Amino acid sequence: MEKILNYIDGTYTEPQSNNWLDNYNPSNGEVYSQIASSDADDVAQAYQAAEKAFPKWSNTTIDQRSRILLKIADLIEENLVKLAEAETKDNGKPLSLALAIDIPRASANFRFFAHAITQFASEAHESVGLDSMNFTLRQPLGVVGCISPWNLPLYLFTWKIAPAIAAGNTVVAKPSEVTPMTAYLLGDILTKAGLPKGVLNIVQGTGPSAGQAIVEHPNIKAISFTGGTKTGEHIARTAAPMFKKLSLELGGKNPNLIFADCDYDTMLKTTVKSSFANQGQICLCGSRIFVEESIYEQFKKDFIEKISQLKVGDPFDAETNLGALVSKSHLEKVQSYIKIAEEEGGKILFGGKTVTVDNLENGYYLQPTVIEVYDDQCRVNQEEIFGPVVTIMPFKTEAEALKMANGVQYGLSATLWTNNLDRTMRLSKQLQAGIVWVNTWLNRDLRTPFGGMKNSGVGREGGFEALRFFTEPKNVCIKY
């Protein structure tokens, strides 16, 4: 059975403990490979490689770094089909999605930061009258840790790694143990692209073992983490006494506010996507849908009509809209919320049941599910489900819609459907979210700040924000 190895100091290596984890294919429920179950010894080995590589890498010219990143981007693109198929097998997402979004975006992440680093500049402040001049150095931090989740495996892994190495750091990185395959395959690409040994070390294994060892390592200077809010809280608690720099991209429970004055057809089409893309397993999915009362009944009918046309099935089938959920335990978690919804008096308008797919009877398939709720404070409306489940509810006034939108502990993104400019401005300012989309969804310009408010995280990724995170500003004041 294929082994998913660590990539340390430019070489694929087995875990020192020789412990392994089963890796499942969610589309059929079968174990198809073994994952290195790394621990603190492997993280220490990765750290040493990164530490050794740092002096040279941090002094490599911007042009050289940029060229290597561009090479990695090209190689990801050249391996599009192989990587997309690997992602689909590992994660259960439709191949069409991995081909169109996940892998192209992984390549774009490297290409974007290859260019961004050539434009990254620091400030100078002349103290007029004091005969002194200040300038800010932006130096790489040293060895940094990057930890990513399973929902967009290579996409989110590279979103952290690319700015970290572009800024001159060396890295110990860990993908999710639920979807380790494409990060493993990236190792070969890094070698082919000529990335010097030790600049990027990939350690496979579980959060409590390998992940915890990265966070606890006394010399790893910063942690860039994307994952659940509970894990983020734990990481913050561990890292804070060591004064590590932290970037935390956490969970969401994003509102989708639909006003009667919107462009209805575009809204309807996009809302189907923002509800169920990647089986609803995108942190930016709009899982709470609030609809203005005057169009509520119409929306309900049209939305369900559209959803009933979605095909749940083999992720490798080109016709499939929703593939498998990522794991058995995640499927069970999502199902438990459907049960909670019923106990709370919610009405299942569509879905709610598992789907048996021909020849893939043991896969983790669930119908897209729409639940009508009557109280925005109910648990299914408050807690992150992270699956193909949305709630819908009517509202009467803008003030009521805003109150419900903000009435959760999360604050990642919000989507607003309206053609009223005044309302757009008013709500954009008042919505408690790091990202507000108006008349669109998942529309991303990589230069923009990305991240959440409240329990959705601390800090921002994207563009120069990421390069600022991965560098230490140092002011130099010269008296003349």
Ligand code: NAD
């Ligand atoms: P998770 O928190 O369980 O795991 C994320 C990563 O952290 C994995 O690599 C895991 O191994 C590691 N980890 C777990 N415990 C750890 C520990 N003690 N120390 C160090 N690392 C540890 O999250 P998940 O289930 O993989 O991903 C789903 C969650 O991620 C959802 O809540 C989703 O909203 C969130 N997410 C957020 C964003 C964002 O940009 N804000 C993007 C994608 C996903």
